[in-house]
Amino acid sequence: MDQTLLQLVDVTFSYPGRGRMAPVPALDRLTLSVREREIVGLVGPSGCGKSTALKLVASLAEPTGGAIFVPGSKRSRLGAFTFMPQGDSLLPWRSALDNASLLLEVHGAPRATARRQAREALESVGLGEFAAQLPSELSGGMRRRVALVRSFLPELPVLLDEPFGALDAITRLDIQGWLLRLHERLPRAILLVTHDVDEAVYLADRVYVMSPRPGRVIHEVSIDLGRPRSEDVIGSSEFAAARAALLREIRRGMGREAA
Amino acid sequence: MIARDVGRTAAATRRRTGPRLAVALRIGRRVLLPASVLVGCVLLWYLLILALSLPSYILPTPLQVLRALVARRWAYLPDVWTTTREIVAGFALGLAVGLPLAVAISRTRTFRDSLYPLLISTQMVPLFALAAPLTILFSYGQMTQILVAALYAFFPIVVTTADGLSRVDPDLIVPIRAAGASEWRIFRSIRMPAALPALFSGSKLAVTFAVGGAVIGEWIGGQSGLGYWMRFQNDSLDISGMYATVVVLTLLGVTLFGIVSLAEYVLLPWHRRSRADLGNLWRGT
Known part of the structure; x- marks a missing residue:
């Protein structure tokens, strides 16, 4: 059994209200876990708090309730994950190489070593x-x-927030396949936030479905498409079944039955 | 048959001249356009004199100015050197004071709230009023001119750099913050490089303002330099000569602006808007 690298237990988060307004609840007792080498999808309707959950894990904000466990790391959560926000966040003044080496440098690798890697x-x-x-x-x-x-160079679990938003459909498909091959080469645990059900099914081993805000996990689906996966799985009946199941759960969470 | 041959030749000619024509058009835009605006202004100047029959002790003709310029030509060099030194020293001092202030203002609210009003009010003091006491304080050295130039130069540097530092796209910072980077690391690796274009915008303004500052300092308390020379010519009613000195000063200012722009172009290759093309120098940031 692969080791659990990340566990969220009953994590609750509210955005502080402005002035005398009440705080805005964003997450409600969110519970999920990510194991070694696993790709875990987190899907849900817009505004359900998916991205907020990633920020909490990355320690960019603190939960108002519940706990986040990082069993493998003795340090604080800051520095225990790599986080790729929406958009690529590449530094315009650094070359592709120097951008790729940036996080290794931050984690203390000498510049030459980081660049070589x-x-x-x-x-x-x-x-x-x-x-x-x-x-x-x-x-x-x-x-x-x-x-x-x-994001994959440091040997740490990776948090991806809608990594392929704003790409055209063909590029998106190419880069999803490319991500799977990168994951075979550098097998990090991945927590992938996406609103794209096809993407979640194609990439993930397990998918959590979140309810609308305040978000909590309402369903967990295992995607048994095996690995390594190629684009061919997208046409398979297993893919279609997993996709249908996910959509059904998302719709149910939103209080609507599938049409 | 002949017609077809002619057609083919014409097409071939077009193919050959096509790119050359494009280059010519580009040069036209970059050189002829500003040149013709300049010529237009000089013509307007001439027409103004003719229309209002202005005497040459109020507004000399372009030709008189040109003659004065040619008559003195090499004699300007020592004054150009003096004024250049003052501008560069003033600019450097403005940078040395302005940069730490910009960092302080962008980092802490307390600094911003307490320093900004003071900084703005320094720009409201007419520097003519300051130059006289400064001259008395430093007697007749170059210190007055340098200080006045610096007083003009530091302000745009503080404002633009503080702005640049506080407007860094937060998404650029998120990955390295999540990786546990220290504030100093974030400043060094992200905030400062991201603010460099703003710093260069401020520097372009600063070097331009420093020209004015140095000249005011020289006009009031200098013993040499273009400002001193302008005052001397003004006092002796050599108005054509004074305008000629203004022309020299303008050339100096434009050159210094160009040097800062060139530095930006060379040092910030990632910030070049379009293709590697020196014509962009004059488009500012």
Whole structure:
């Protein structure tokens, strides 16, 4: 049995109200776990608090209730995960290579070592020729790939917040397949927030469905499509069944039955 | 048959001249356009004199100014050197004072609330009023000119850099903050580089203002320099000469502005708006 790397137990969070307004509850007793090497999807309607949950895990905000356990790490949660927010967050003044090495440097690797590791990683996933380019010289899909390499280099669980939003459908499909291969090479645990049900089914081993705000987990689905996965699974009946089940649960959570 | 040959030749010619024509058009935009505006202004100047029959001790003709300029030509160099030194020193002092102030203002509310009103009010003091006491304080050195130039230069640097530092896209910071980076690390790796374009915008303003500051300092308390020379010419009613000195000063100011722009272009390759093209120098940030 793979070790649990992250566990949220009854995590509650409210945004402080403005002035005399009451606090706005965003998460309600959210409970979930992520194990080693596992890709876990977190789906739900917009505004259900998916992104907020990631921020809490990354220690960018503190929960108002409940607990977040990180069994593998003795340190505080800050620095125990890598977090890729929506958008790629590449630094425009650093080359692709220096962007990829950034988090290794922050984690204390000497610059030369970090750069060497980043170069090897970029080369191994077919981005070697782009190493010297500035982000402004890369396409949207390439920028995401560089940002993903940056997030995967430290040996830590990865938090991805809608990593492929704003990409066109074909690029999105390409980069999803590419992420699966990156994950085979650098098998990190991943907590993936997405509103795209197909994406969750294609990438994840398990998917949690969240209710509308204040978000809590209303259902958990195992995706038994096996690994390694290729684009072919998208046409399979197992894929269709998992997708239908997820949609049904999301609709039920929103108080609407499937049409 | 002949017609077809002619057509083919014409097409070939077009193919050959196409890119060259594009280059010519670009040069036209970058050189001829500003040049013709300049010529237009000079013409307007001439027309104004003719229309209002202004005497040359009020507004000399462009030709008189040009003659005065040519007559003195190399004699300007020592004064240009003096004024340049004052501007550069004033600018450097403005930068040295302005940068830490900008960082302080962007980092803490207390600093922002307590310093900003004071900084703004320094810009309301007419520097003419300050130059005289400064001259008495420092007697006739270059210190007055440098200080007045610095007083003009630091303000745009503080305002633009503080703005740049506090407007950093938070999404750029999130990944390294989540990785446990210290505030100093975040400042060094993200805030400061992200604020550099703003710092350069401020520097372009600052170097321009420093020209004015140095000249005011020289006009009031200098013994050399273009401002001193302008005052001398003004007092001796050599108005053509004074305008000629203004032309020299303008060239100096534009050159210094160009040097700051060039530094920005070379040091911030990621901030170049479009293709590598020196024409962008004059478009500002």
